Amino acid sequence: MNAPVVFDGHNDALLRLYMDGSQQAIDAFLAGTGPGHIDLVKAKAGNFRGGMFAIFPPSPKGAIDFDRMSPGGYDCLLPEPLEIVFAQAATIGMAAILFRLERGSNGRLRVCRSVADIRAAWAEDAMAAVLHIEGAEAIDADLAMLDVLHAAGLRSIGMVWSRDNIFAHGVPMRFPSSPDIGDGLTEAGERLVKRCNELGILLDLSHLNEKGFWDVARLSDAPLVATHSNVHALCTVSRNLTGRQLAAIAESKGVVGLNFATAFLREDGAMNADTSIETMVRHLDALIEALGEDGVALGSDFDGAVIPAPIGNASGLPALFDALDRRGYGRALIEKIAHGNWLSVLERTWKAPVDRR
Secondary structure, eight states: OOOOOEEEEEEOHHHHHHHHOOHHHHHHHHHTOSSSSOOHHHHHHHTEEEEEEEEOOOOTTOSOOGGGOOTTOEEOOOOOOOOHHHHHHHHHHHHHHHHHHHHHTTTSEEEOSSHHHHHHHHHTTOEEEEEEEESOTTSOTTOHHHHHHHHHTEEEEESOSSSOOSSOOBOOOEESOOSOOSOOOOHHHHHHHHHHHHHTOEEEOTTBOHHHHHHHHHHOOSOOEESSOOBTTTSOOTTSBOHHHHHHHHHTTOEEEEOOOGGGTSTTOOOOSOOOHHHHHHHHHHHHHHHOTTSEEEOOOBTSSOOOTTTOSGGGHHHHHHHHHHHTOOHHHHHIIIIIHHHHHHHHHOOOOOOOO
16 A cells, blocks of 8 residues: 555654764764664655654663563663753753754754644655653753743653653553552642643653553643553553553543554563564554544654564554555554544644743
């Protein structure tokens, strides 16, 4: 089948470019000569037309060692919480990279702040990039930095990556494990939820522990969204969503983006590229059963995880859609999963900010 237009819920291309630290890496992204899962050439080949470009402030001593995520069970040691000065420097650095990509792309990539911006980018054959934060360590308890980042284009935020911060407690990488680990939101976290609602910023629940999830569900007036998570019943890693969580997302008319990270797909919880597309499709089947056809999307985690070898990188996305076509999904449903459901939930979440003056 002809590959549909793809809008993706999560990628870590900015982190990859930031960690490289060179102008050559940015140039390679634009030219399609770099090693990552995403660049402008691979994206065009797979009809990957945009998505949430995550800012993830890295820990000075590294994050998760994927080699630990092996069959038989694991409990990955998480880095210590970040200092705000370090997190702000990294956040500004990655945001700058996205704007440099826009500037250097000759119109082939645009930073988008509304669904109208996304559609306008697509009308001119440009990639639509949305600024997203994964882990709010750069934001102060008074939320002044949130207002600054929103003005710069921030439209989606995960309060935590799996390490804890002043707002919430992340869910660690454990297998097998429930996501019910640790306390819920702090008072500062509750203020962050309310201010994101006021600004129309999407709240991403993907790395939040279960108590935090339920706090957001109680406080937020927006659809519940997990940009890159899978089904706990099929892969019992702590990062995945339980049936009860999926039911709450469905009730809110929210969305879950299928995470391509193999450790969150496989029954054995292993980060192993030798993973079939059929394993991905089983999660999509279960997500559709739990959320309905309007609640399922993609959240690849490109450039941030080991993904199934049959996909490989953004250019391999048509293989997934071919599998869905053979499964009998039908073109209309495939279009919803590929981009339609993301645009719908973003239209219902992004709104004019509330002026508190």
